[in-house]
Amino acid sequence: MNSINEHHIGNKFVNPRLMFWVFAGALLTLAVNNARSDEIPSKVTHHQIEISGFAFIPKELTVYAGDTITWINKDIVPHNIFDSTHKKSISPDLATGETYTFTAESSMLYECGLHRSMKGMLSLNNMP
Numbered sequence: 001m002n003s004i005n006e007h008h009i010g011n012k013f014v015n016p017r018l019m020f021w022v023f024a025g026a027l028l029t030l031a032v033n034n035a036r037s038d039e040i041p042s043k044v045t046h047h048q049i050e051i052s053g054f055a056f057i058p059k060e061l062t063v064y065a066g067d068t069i070t071w072i073n074k075d076i077v078p079h080n081i082f083d084s085t086h087k088k089s090i091s092p093d094l095a096t097g098e099t100y101t102f103t104a105e106s107s108m109l110y111e112c113g114l115h116r117s118m119k120g121m122l123s124l125n126n127m128p
């Protein structure tokens with residue numbers, strides 16, 4: 001970069017139009033790179049797990065890292081999501097019709113903290 005700058009700026013025949021096109025080219029490169037990085041989120045899949053009849057449907061789900069999972073409670077009683085692999089709460093209690101969205105970072109077995117017999121499994125697949 002330094003050698004280019006010294007070469008062109010030190011040259012009294014430097015053409016302002018040339019500098020404009022160099023600048024325009026840099027902007028275009030930035031725009032193209034931004035468009036490329038915008039493609040990454042489109043690869044994320046949004047999954048939905050229904051909580052219905054005291055069960056998670058589907059009970060087992062394989063996702064890629066970064067995918068989002070939304071649980072929706074379709075029962076008339078509250079349910080929540082508790083990560084039984086890492087022993088931590090994922091969602092608060094969800095009333096009827098409430099949803100909770102979560103980004104997958106690791107595999108986990110989970111259950112409803114209010115009804116421990118309700119179990120589900122999230123498997124993380126690291127190979128896209």
Ligand SMILES: [Cu+2]
Binds near residue numbers: 078112113114
């Ligand atoms: Cu429950």
